[in-house]
Amino acid sequence: MKKICLYLVVLAMVASGCRGEAISRADEAAINSSLGAVANIRAGMSSADLSALGLPMRSRSVLMEGDSYTVVDAVIGSGAIVECLMESEKVYSLTVTSPLPRDEEGMGVGSTLSELRATYPTGRLLIGDEDGQFANFVNGTKVVFGLRQDMFDPKCFDSMAVGCAEPKEVVVVKVVVNSGPASWIR
Numbered sequence: 030m031k032k033i034c035l036y037l038v039v040l041a042m043v044a045s046g047c048r049g050e051a052i053s054r055a056d057e058a059a060i061n062s063s064l065g066a067v068a069n070i071r072a073g074m075s076s077a078d079l080s081a082l083g084l085p086m087r088s089r090s091v092l093m094e095g096d097s098y099t100v101v102d103a104v105i106g107s108g109a110i111v112e113c114l115m116e117s118e119k120v121y122s123l124t125v126t127s128p129l130p131r132d133e134e135g136m137g138v139g140s141t142l143s144e145l146r147a148t149y150p151t152g153r154l155l156i157g158d159e160d161g162q163f164a165n166f167v168n169g170t171k172v173v174f175g176l177r178q179d180m181f182d183p184k185c186f187d188s189m190a191v192g193c194a195e196p197k198e199v200v201v202v203k204v205v206v207n208s209g210p211a212s213w214i215r
């Protein structure tokens with residue numbers, strides 16, 4: 030019996046990346062960048078499939094670019110809230126602001142731009158002012174890491190700016206998961 034218990038502990042350590050941690054409910058909140066999912070909520074799934082998950086949810090309306098959209102806030106097993114932007118009865122995108130859900134490489138809310146660059150050396154920083162200012166890091170997957178904008182020089186958001194200095198240790202404040210790969214345009 031002791032051998033079986035030891036085997037299970039070792040197996041749990043291997044499955045959790047040998048960090049010495051047991052697998053927890055937090056693992057259920059993983060961001061899957063290839064599937065475009067957070068936990069068992071997937072971008073592109075129907076509103077009926079989302080409801081069938083049986084998660085605690087509430088709906089609200091938001092106004093974006095002059096149009097009204099439905100957002101479903103779903104609470105996953107870890108307690109994190111996943112904001113599901115709905116369009117045509119499907120989940121268009123998922124947004125997480127909790128530090129708990131992490132992608133396959135351990136990146137998520139609270140990660141720094143330097144950590145993102147080290148983890149995804151071919152990733153790109155996209156800064157601009159289209160429908161509001163944005164500072165995002167994309168890595169060619171279905172995940173966009175939204176960065177804290179107030180740490181950037183306001184001149185960085187001018188499309189004509191050249192050589193904008195990146196702030197040290199700017200952090201991710203939200204992770205957006207889309208149904209398709211994030212654009213590399215700019």
